[in-house]
Amino acid sequence: PSVTQVTRNVPPGLDEYNPFSDSRTPPPGSVKMPNVPNTQPAIMKPTEEHPAYTQIAKEHALAQAELLKRQEELERKAAELDRREREMQNLSQHGRKNNWPPLPDNFPVGPCFYQDFSVDIPVEFQKTVKLMYYLWMFHAVTLFLNIFGCLAWFFVDSARGVDFGLSILWFLLFTPCSFVCWYRPLYGAFRSDSSFRFFVFFFVYICQFAVHVLQAAGFHNWGNCGWISSLTGLNQNIPVGIMMIVIAALFTASAVISLVMFKKVHGLYRTTGASFEKAQQEFATGVMSNKTVQTAAANAASTAATSAAQNAFKGNQI
Template sequence: MAQSRDGGNPFAESGELDNPFQDPAVIQHRPSPQYATLDVYNPFETREVSCPAYEPPVPAPLPPPSAPSLQPSRKLSPSEPKNYGSYSTQASAAAATAELVKKQEELNRKAEELDRRERELQHAALGSTTRQNNWPPLPSFCPVQPCFFQDISMEIPQEFQKTVSTMYYLWICSTLTLLLNFLACLASFCVDTDNGSGFGLSLLWALLFTPCSFVCWYRPMYKAFRSDSSFNFFVFFFIFFAQDVLFVLQAIGIPGWGFSGWISALVVLKINTAVAILMLLVALLFTGVAVLGVVMLKRIHSLYRRTGASFQKAQQEFAAGVFSNPAVRTAAASAAAGAAEGAFRGP
């Protein structure tokens, strides 16, 4: 085999194109300042290599939104209640809540009743001498002292306190109306001297009905609710029914009876307008008192029927009250002794 001109170099004749070390793919991987290898790396050589600029990481792509449902969501109207569960669940929860509220009210009522009874026992332990009368509320310098003891919050059960308070305000309204009736009759007498009898009777009614109404129907009603007394209930019903009839007559206002009712006001309207307006105001008050009296009579009668009171119980209370009176017992004993003595003596 013939040798080449360059002394056996197989790549001498082929030139740069046939030299495999001149291949661009090999040349680009030769050692360079940018790509240092272990052979050419000098740790003492200083190179100024600029750090690459900071690039924030690319955020991860969000998951694709789910496909909307085919059925559009229905918006609730402001008045439509939200559905928090089945109807049976809601009904049972509401029933349980109502039952708890009812039991809580009953417990509160029993607690108030126990407090009231405890106060009563405390007052009874102190003795009747220490419990001073407080009604009517008179000043200490007045020669007349209070005649009754009244404390609705202490002596009346909780469920009846509102009724007793309403009756007390009704008595106050009737008393104030009688005073205004006296003033209206006085004004009517001033403009027409023929109304002298009405003026005198108005003064009599104001002085007579004010204490009598308190003693005859308010105090029996108060004692009936305080001690659940059937006898006092019957006394109240009998007298307050007559009082309601009187309220109606006062509202009508028959001339000459001393009541500034509707008829009397219309008669005075022909004489003096100002006095007639005052009398019409009194007639309106009499009408309101009469209506409220009828309503309260019906309400107390319904409460009376729920308390278990009866006519037989009223008779028993009356008999017990009569025979417990020392004066009655003394008179009965004297009568029995006299009768026995006469029987022994004979004819």
């Protein structure tokens, strides 16, 4: 049996090899399983990136919106220029009618000035000029309240009659003078790009700022409810002192805002091309073109010529 087993286990030679007669079963692990098709539906995972045409459409929409915005702005500016041109034509035909201060028609005194920011002032300067106008109004209201503050102080201290009287004087004096002396020159400077009016404004406005500082300080017998006077009034009567402190805060706000606006106007002045040389030229041109000055100069010249001729005639007779 051992010989038979050995002979059975001997592998066949090449001469005895028959590929079709190999009936040996492969090992279990070497048998390949047939591929089973996947019955689940194919689902494509969405990607976060948008197609190129979507980005192009968005860029086109943004560009179109920007163009529409610019077109609306240009149309608005064109309409404003057209309106200003029509108003200027009406003014040239019918004359410029004063409209400030706005008084009723049956009032015995009419308006003294013409004021229209949209017509006279360029668009880029209108905001600044309006702020200066509001600052003038704010100071005028503060001066008006200062009268009541000094009156209340006069009620608790009979020696404060001088302050009450001066407060009325300051209101009647500074309200119109500040409008005429620094606001109207500023309005005219931006309206006609006048270097001379800019210099007039700067000179007067520096003095106005000094007045604001003195009013905020509130020295005794100066007619202002400043900080010094407010502390004195607070020691005498608390409600009156609180009222005076509020007015002192308004005077302080006027001084601070005046300084800020002065720097802003000076910055705009430097961008307009105005200069001291142009101011001198405008002053000389304005003086020489003034009819009163021309008449006075002509009269002086004729008088001098007549006296010189008379002196020469008398010398020849001698």
